[in-house]
Amino acid sequence: MEKRFGIFRHLAVLALVAWGSVASAQDAALVAAAKREGKVAWYTSLALPSSTALAHLFMNKYKGIEVEVHRSGSQRVLQRVMQEVSAGIKNADIIHTSDGGHFVLLKGKGLLMKYVPQGLESFPEGFKDKEGFYYGMRATLSVLAYNPKIVSEKDAPKTWKEILNAKWRGKMVTAHPGYSGIIMTHVLALLNLHGWDYFKELAKNKLHVVQSANDPAGVIASGERAVGANGAEYFYYKTMKQGNPIKIIYPKEGVPLIVSPTAIAKDAPHPNASKLFTDFIFSKEAQQMLADQQGLYTGHPQVTYPKDKPQLKDLKLLAADPAELEKKNAEIKKKFVEFFGA
Numbered sequence: 001m002e003k004r005f006g007i008f009r010h011l012a013v014l015a016l017v018a019w020g021s022v023a024s025a026q027d028a029a030l031v032a033a034a035k036r037e038g039k040v041a042w043y044t045s046l047a048l049p050s051s052t053a054l055a056h057l058f059m060n061k062y063k064g065i066e067v068e069v070h071r072s073g074s075q076r077v078l079q080r081v082m083q084e085v086s087a088g089i090k091n092a093d094i095i096h097t098s099d100g101g102h103f104v105l106l107k108g109k110g111l112l113m114k115y116v117p118q119g120l121e122s123f124p125e126g127f128k129d130k131e132g133f134y135y136g137m138r139a140t141l142s143v144l145a146y147n148p149k150i151v152s153e154k155d156a157p158k159t160w161k162e163i164l165n166a167k168w169r170g171k172m173v174t175a176h177p178g179y180s181g182i183i184m185t186h187v188l189a190l191l192n193l194h195g196w197d198y199f200k201e202l203a204k205n206k207l208h209v210v211q212s213a214n215d216p217a218g219v220i221a222s223g224e225r226a227v228g229a230n231g232a233e234y235f236y237y238k239t240m241k242q243g244n245p246i247k248i249i250y251p252k253e254g255v256p257l258i259v260s261p262t263a264i265a266k267d268a269p270h271p272n273a274s275k276l277f278t279d280f281i282f283s284k285e286a287q288q289m290l291a292d293q294q295g296l297y298t299g300h301p302q303v304t305y306p307k308d309k310p311q312l313k314d315l316k317l318l319a320a321d322p323a324e325l326e327k328k329n330a331e332i333k334k335k336f337v338e339f340f341g342a
Contacts, residue, residue, distance in 0.1 A: 030279075031062065033272035039066040040273040043081060044096040045074040045181055045260070046138070047214050047235060050294040057289060058280050065273055073212055074099045074181025078106075081265075085111060093274040096137055096262040098213070099181030101325030103134040103261045113264040115275055117282045119300075126259055126319065127299030134263035137281055138290055139297040141233040141315075142186035142213065142256040144249035150226040159251045160190060160198070163229050169205045173225040175213045176342065178333045182213035182258045186230050187332050188325055189256035189318035196335060202229065203339035221246055237295035237309065250310060254318040259299075261322075 034040075044051050048071045055067035072080070074097035081092055095106065106112050112133040120128055120135055127136035144163065146156045157163045163172060177184040190198060208225050210216060216231035221244035228236070233248060240246040262281060264274045280286055287300035297305070297312055305311065 030272055030276055034062065034270075034276040035064045037270040037273045038064065039068055040270050040277045041068045041070065041091055041093045042096065042277070043070045043072075043077050043092045043094065045072065045077050045098050046096060047071075047212075047232075047294075050290070050296075053293060054281070054286060054289065057286060058277060061280070062276065065276070067277065073179040074102065074184070075177075075179050078102045081106070081111075090265075090267045090269050092265045093268040093270050094262060094264055094277060096260065097181045098140075098258050098260040099184050099325060099329075100259060100261055100320065100322030101184070101327075101329055102181070103129070103263055104322045104326040106263065107131070107133045111266050113266045113268060113271070113274075115264050115278060117275075117278045119282055119284075122301050123282075123299040129261075134261040135282065136259040136299050137262040139257060139259045139299065139312075140182065141250070141297075141317075142182055142189075142230045142258060143228075143233045143236065144251060145216065145220055145228040145231060145236045146247055146249070147220050147223055147226050147245050148247050149245045150223060153247070156247065156249060157227060158249060159253055160194065161253075163227065164198070164201045164205070166205065168227055171226040172205060172207045172229045173216045173219040173227070173231075174202075174207045174209055174229045174340070175216055175231055176209055176211050177336050179211040180213040181260070182232050183230055184329065184332060185258045185320045185325060186213075186256045187336065188320045188328060189254070191328075191332070192320075193254060193318060199335065199339050203341075207340065209340055209342040217244075217246065234295040234297075241295070250315055252316065254316045257312070257317040257319050259319075 051069050051071050055069050058067055077097050081095055084091055114132045116132050144157055175183045177187045213232040214235040216228035217235045217239040219225050220228050221239055236246055236248050268274045284302055287298040287303050290296040290298055291303050291305050
């Protein structure tokens with residue numbers, strides 16, 4: 001009996017070795033094909049310092065494959081993709097925004113390639129499309145923030161409702177859902193929590209309107225405004241770690257969680273480089289870098305986070321359904337302009 005088990009163990013080892021050899025051969029073939037293509041065009045809403053860092057990490061690992069970073073706000077990324085599709089231009093390889101609704105739209109129009117990156121089976125359900133067309137590359141939160149040189153910790157707003165107080169009139173900054181996918185998701189999450197009356201009241205406080213979810217961090221750090229009514233937590237965190245006067249508030253009634261998908265364009269001109277870059281994006285190495293250097297959250301189960309950042313499990317998270325984001329996209333843009341005048 002022991003001898004039979006020994007044979008089975010030996011066969012199992014041989015099978016694993018054989019499988020590893022096949023996988024290695026497949027990987028080598030993909031790398032070789034990607035190097036023949038020579039580049040990948042990445043349309044992304046990830047902040048330029050972060051997207052550039054990720055691109056350089058890939059290019060250092062895979063010499064001879066250039067990553068062309070085309071960075072803009074989520075809504076501008078989608079707009080460019082749709083304009084190029086209409087004109088018959090095939091330039092985009094990989095599309096990444098922070099508006100999950102974009103990928104519902106793109107998938108529905110048949111504009112995405114079905115591709116399952118290596119290791120995705122271990123990611124949470126909220127980070128992957130069940131049909132295999134797009135996946136959550138990163139996650140961030142939309143939070144409150146303030147400048148401690150202007151506002152004391154005792155007086156700082158602790159909830160979304162507290163910033164409706166007239167004492168904050170002319171002292172706050174907000175990013176724009178017509179530009180930022182993070183803020184589009186933020187608005188939907190708070191809309192589901194408090195309704196449109198919340199934003200109607202908030203607008204009475206005459207907020208300074210900027211574009212990107214990253215922009216409020218600079219406005220707060222400079223002292224131009226005292227309080228950020230929203231904004232990307234990862235960029236507030238990075239700005240704070242650089243020594244700037246910023247404090248982050250995670251409202252207890254709930255914090256909008258923004259999972260930012262990535263996908264390969266169906267007509268990607270560099271399909272093999274796109275697949276290789278996508279596999280790389282979801283590797284432990286790349287996902288850990290996003291957490292360590294960029295202050296982002298990810299769906300990778302083995303990634304660890306800085307000790308001075310809260311764990312997602314310790315927060316009340318307000319998630320947004322991508323299909324609902326797509327459905328309410330136009331309404332949110334219209335109402336925001338109506339209330340905030342920009």
